[in-house]
Amino acid sequence: MTMMMMMMMSLWNFDNAGTTFYNVIVVPALLLIVFPFVFIVAILLPVVWYWNVGRVPRTTQTQVHAFFHPYCSGGGGGERVLWKIVQSLQSDQDGPKKVIIFTVDPPGTDERKVREEAQRRFDVQITHPVELVSLEDCRHYLNPRPFLSLVMESWGTMQLANEALRRYAESHKETPIDVYWDTTGCAFTFLVARWMSPSSWILAYVHYPTISTDMMAWEWQQSAGRRPLHKTMAKMLYYWFFAIIYGMVGSLADLVMVNSTWTFGHIKRLWGLVNSGRIHIVYPPCRVPPVAEQEEASGRSRTIVSIGQFRPEKDHTLQIKSLARLFEIYPQHKQESVQLLLIGSCRNEQDQSRVDALKKLVVEHQLQPFVKFSINPPYKELQESMDSALIGIHTMRQEHFGIGIVEMMAAGLIVVAHDSGGPKTDIVQHKVTGFLATSKDEYAEALHEALTLPAQQTRILREQARESATRFSDQVFDQRLPAVLSKLMRNT
Numbered sequence: 001m002t003m004m005m006m007m008m009m010s011l012w013n014f015d016n017a018g019t020t021f022y023n024v025i026v027v028p029a030l031l032l033i034v035f036p037f038v039f040i041v042a043i044l045l046p047v048v049w050y051w052n053v054g055r056v057p058r059t060t061q062t063q064v065h066a067f068f069h070p071y072c073s074g075g076g077g078g079e080r081v082l083w084k085i086v087q088s089l090q091s092d093q094d095g096p097k098k099v100i101i102f103t104v105d106p107p108g109t110d111e112r113k114v115r116e117e118a119q120r121r122f123d124v125q126i127t128h129p130v131e132l133v134s135l136e137d138c139r140h141y142l143n144p145r146p147f148l149s150l151v152m153e154s155w156g157t158m159q160l161a162n163e164a165l166r167r168y169a170e171s172h173k174e175t176p177i178d179v180y181w182d183t184t185g186c187a188f189t190f191l192v193a194r195w196m197s198p199s200s201w202i203l204a205y206v207h208y209p210t211i212s213t214d215m216m217a218w219e220w221q222q223s224a225g226r227r228p229l230h231k232t233m234a235k236m237l238y239y240w241f242f243a244i245i246y247g248m249v250g251s252l253a254d255l256v257m258v259n260s261t262w263t264f265g266h267i268k269r270l271w272g273l274v275n276s277g278r279i280h281i282v283y284p285p286c287r288v289p290p291v292a293e294q295e296e297a298s299g300r301s302r303t304i305v306s307i308g309q310f311r312p313e314k315d316h317t318l319q320i321k322s323l324a325r326l327f328e329i330y331p332q333h334k335q336e337s338v339q340l341l342l343i344g345s346c347r348n349e350q351d352q353s354r355v356d357a358l359k360k361l362v363v364e365h366q367l368q369p370f371v372k373f374s375i376n377p378p379y380k381e382l383q384e385s386m387d388s389a390l391i392g393i394h395t396m397r398q399e400h401f402g403i404g405i406v407e408m409m410a411a412g413l414i415v416v417a418h419d420s421g422g423p424k425t426d427i428v429q430h431k432v433t434g435f436l437a438t439s440k441d442e443y444a445e446a447l448h449e450a451l452t453l454p455a456q457q458t459r460i461l462r463e464q465a466r467e468s469a470t471r472f473s474d475q476v477f478d479q480r481l482p483a484v485l486s487k488l489m490r491n492t
Contacts (some may be wrong), residue, residue, distance in 0.1 A: 011026055059178050059199045062488065065089055066100040066168065067181045068161055068189055070142060072136065073114055075376060076309045077284060077403035078207055080122040081259075082183050084285045084474070085205070088481050090128045099130040100177070102164035104139040121345075123287060123379050138163050138260030150211065150242050154188040161189035167198045179203055179488075190252040201488060204250075205282070207256045209375040211243050212266040215398075233297040247271050249329060255488050256336070257282040257481075259401040260422035280484045284428070285477035286406040288469045303389040304447065305413060307382070307404035308345045310351045310375075315443050318395040322443035324365040331450050334370070338451065342390065343374040343382060386411035391450050395443070399423055406472045409433065409465040414450040414458065416443060427472075433465040 047222040069082050079134040082101075087096040105114070113281035115126040136434040141160040150221045170201045179201045187210065190202050216239050238339035250256075258264045264281050271279070304323070305324065308314040319340060327334040346352050355373060374385065386392070392408030393419040399405075401422035408415050410425075415434035417423040419442075428434040453461070470476075 004084060022191070031199075035057075036146055037340050057199065059201070061177075061178045062097070062201070064098045064100070064175055064178045066102065066165075066177045066179070066352045067182050068102050068185055069183050069187060070102065070104045070160065070166065071184075071347060072081040072101050072103045072132075073109075073117065074309070076347075077401070078184065079118075079207060080403065081126065081207070081284045083118040083124040083126060084477060085181070085183070086130060087124055087126055088478060090126065092482075097130050098169065098175070099128075100133060101130055102133050102135060102161075102168075104135050104142070104179065105132060106136045107134040109134065110463070129373070133164060133168055135160060135164055135167075147173045148238070150239075154186070154210070154429050155383050158188050158192050159483060161186070161192040162196070165192060169196070171364060176200070181205070187250045187253075194252050201254045202252055203255050203257070203488070204253045205259070205269055206263055207284075209246075209257050209263065209266045209270060211239060211246055213269065214266070215239070216243070222487075226452060240247060243270060245359075248394045254278065255484070256280070257484060259284045261425040262398075263400050274306050280487075282480050282484055283477065284401055284403050284404050285473040286410065286469070288406060288410040288473040290470065290473075290475075299388075300412075301339070301388055301392045302333075302336055302451065303341055303383055304384075304391040304393050305389040305408065306342045306393050306395075307386075307408060308344050308394070310346055310354045310358075311353065313396055314344075315395040315397065316342055316344075316354075317361060318443070319393055320358065320365060320367065322393070322395075322440045322447065323370065324367060325440045325444040326447050327367075327370075329444055333451060335447070338370065339391075340367075340371045341374060341385060342371070343377060343385060345376050383411070386413060389413060391416060391447065393443070393447070394423065397421070397438075402427055403472075406435075406469050410469040412462050413459060413468065415454070415465065416446045416450060427468075429468070431461075433468045435462065 007009060036038060067082060067086075069079075086099050089099060098457055103109075109132055111130055111132050114132065115130065119125050138160055141156040142153075142165075143156070145156070165177075172369060177197050177200045180197060180313040181203045182189055183205045183264040185206055185208055187204065187206075190204075191198060193202055216236065219239065220232070220236060221238055223235070250267070253271075256267065256271065258267050258281055260283070261281065264279060304319075306316065306319055308316075310316065318344070323338075323340045326338070342358070346355060355375065359373070362368055374381070377385075386408060390413065390414035392405065392411075392415045394402060394403075394405050394408075394415065397418055398421040399418060402417065405423055405427050407416050415428060416437055417434060419426045419430075419436035419438050424436060428436055430436045435450060437446045
């Protein structure tokens with residue numbers, strides 16, 4: 001707040017011409033931004049207070065679980081968490097729960113094939129049927145918005161949730177939803193769920209906050225000297241008010257699970273006024289066998305493996321540039337034909353276009369013989385790639401957790417991850433269980449060090465990494481999730 005006040009005061013430190021410009025143009029523009037948010041907050045505050053303090057009693061049943069997860073057929077870490085939760089609910093000691101998933105998959109999608117795909121991709125067996133509620137004709141609500149994207153895209157999720165709950169209510173009048181889950185980070189859907197199904201419990205598994213103080217600080221740093229001050233101020237005010245509203249709607253959740261210490265800190269700050277006692281860290285389930293069952297592959301190739309969906313935030317561009325920088329500084333690695341293998345899933349045409357752009361970047365850097373792509377591989381092929389490679393690379397800034405990092409560590413890869421977010425706070429200890437880096441130069445140096453480690457040091461680092469990775473295994477998740485869910489009925 002102090003920083004905001006200082007920035008606002010600085011608006012007036014100009015000569016007369018500048019002051020006139022700010023009085024006539026900037027200040028009215030800022031007020032046009034501020035007042036709508038103030039109005040929304042004024043309306044939401046009593047509503048949220050009532051639903052938290054004078055709320056309708058929750059149902060005593062927890063038999064029908066509905067998941068808001070539009071891309072449930074995707075191949076990312078969030079989808080693996082979804083299916084592990086479903087697996088746990090279907091294995092409940094009191095009998096399997098009924099599971100509904102709101103999805104943008106087409107009508108008539110064979111749910112059995114969806115479950116089989118979950119087993120193929122994630123090694124997660126779902127033994128009982130699930131019900132898919134198709135929202136394909138409404139998927140445009142999830143389209144990216146060019147203007148006020150945080151607000152408009154959140155509004156889109158609310159529209160989609162409204163349609164989902166309306167369709168379910170019309171076709172299931174005798175079996176209302178007992179527990180509404182959001183496993184995609186769409187907190188604004190809580191408003192819709194609370195309005196349309198007031199007696200339902202609202203649960204959230206948060207992978208990444210929609211907005212965070214890190215995001216705001218990054219925007220401020222990136223804008224310094226590159227954008228007029230009044231535009232930066234307008235955007236920071238926009239973020240600030242959005243964060244307030246985000247915290248208000250987040251407080252409607254009855255139980256919140258987060259995937260890392262980093263996410264916990266941000267969600268607690270944003271939602272903590274009401275929800276501080278309802279937030280729990282539940283690390284996402286990773287395919288990590290017990291240390292005693294882990295075998296070291298012989299004859300690993302000098303290959304660097306990357307695992308992650310082809311999304312912009314994964315920053316595969318930095319991986320390619322880091323390899324080019326490595327070859328530039330240490331040409332011996334180019335002579336040794338060190339390879340980069342990019343493994344990931346493509347969800348749609350936008351993802352495929354990003355892959356095409358990455359291939360063009362490879363050509364620009366003349367790295368065609370050294371960079372390969374593996375799109376939507378089955379789990380067996382993914383595991384074989386990790387077992388035969390030497391290094392795992394991860395480049396997403398402020399990654400919320402990093403399931404792929406854990407799985408690479410468990411497979412015996414020497415991991416080079418981004419020095420931020422969950423990898424920094426929870427997973428990788430620099431030069432003990434892996435390496436941390438930020439820029440292409442730092443990545444190049446870390447890759448060089450990993451490629452040139454003596455055999456004894458490589459063995460020690462690999463053993464330490466594997467031991468550390470067991471904290472995030474499927475077995476730990478299977479124990480932790482029911483323990484946290486047992487707290488649900490206590491939050492009345």
